[in-house]
Amino acid sequence: MAAAAIAALHAATAQAAAAQSSVAPGSIGAAASQTRQGYWWYQTPPKGEDPDPVAEPIRKPIVPPMTELATWTPPRIRKLIEAQRDYAATVLTVDAVADFWRLEDFARRKARAFAGVTQLAMLQHPELNSKSSNPMVGDARDQLSAYKDATRASYLRAHAGEFALVMFSRTSCGYCRVQWPIVQRFQDEIGWQVTLIDLDRRPELGNRFGVEMTPTTMIIRRSSQQRMVIASGVEAYPTLKQMAYQAVRLLTGDIRPEQFMTGPGQEGGFFDALANGPVAASDPEALGLAGLGSVPGGRP
Structure with missing residues (x-):
């Protein structure tokens, strides 16, 4: 029986060799390529056809009268x-x-x-011109700057009991030693409480308030979760006071985010983004007007 099995094996091998020799070389390559295709098998992408070497003809543009x-x-x-x-x-x-x-x-x-x-x-429609709201003459500009500064200071003093300034620092931060006297000036002139927090001693407060760099100056509303960063790094005192003024107006609801750059006395004027109606599709007034369409009497 062993001899018969060996003879059968030889016969099967001869038949497989004969079948392989009868297959065309091209079909072997195709079969091999099919077995090699898979997720990890690299196949060189075919080269694209070469562009036409003939240059595009130069066309003279037609210049009308x-x-x-x-x-x-x-x-x-x-x-x-x-x-x-x-x-x-x-x-x-x-x-x-x-x-x-x-x-x-x-x-x-x-x-x-x-x-x-x-x-x-602009002469016929002065409401579209900024000159009435932003004079260019030196004396007028000085008067306007003094008015804005007095308005900011008065507004911030009125909210001294409601808000406080916190400056986050580190012992190794040289910039913090520059910023802290500026923040203290805010307390002396405006009357706000200011607090210095050393993150080297209280690192958990940095994680709690999301402070990643020092110095960071933040406005915090008392008895509330509201807070807002008004300075990251060293800021001059006028800038610090201006940002505090805008932040308090925003947190108290006196202005909307679109009006964050609207200065004192500019409400409803040229520099107020919402002076002449909504400017965003998400604005409640714009959403209301969207349903009007071409209804007679509706605003365009």
Whole structure:
């Protein structure tokens, strides 16, 4: 029986060899490539076809008469200027370069005309001009700065019992030694309580208030969870007072986040972002107006 089994094995081997020799070489490669495909098998991506070596023909842009060009929109004019510039830089002829500068001259005069009409519109609509809210004359600017400073100080003094300043520092922080006298000046002039916290001694407070760098100056509202960072690093006293003023107005609800850059006396004026209506799609007033559509009497 052993001899019969050996004979059968030899016969099977001969048949497999005959079958393998009858397979075409190309089909063997295809079968091998199919077995090699898998997640970890690297296959070189096929090379893309070479781009056409023939260069694209140079086309001269069509420059219309100025009367027609005056009816074009600025984006369309800009595209024509760029096309003429590329064409002129390619052919380098006097006529092509001159056409490019004629287009540039037209764009310059167009901008000049727009500026002229803008100045006229500002005279007829002073509410669109910042000069009434931000005078440029030296004496007037000094008076405006003094008024803003007095308004900030008065507002902050009125909230001295409701808020406090906390400055986080470290023993090894040289900048903290510069910032701390500035914070103390805030206490002397405004009357707020100021506190210095050394994070080397109280590291748990840094984690609690999310302080990652020193010095960090923060406003904290008493008997509340409200707080707000007003300075990260060294800040001058006027900047510190201005940021404290804006932060208190925001925390008390006197202003909205969109009005954070609105200064004293600027509410409802040129520098108030919400002076003429909502500016964001999430604004409650904007959401209400969205349902009006084209209803008669609705605001546009």
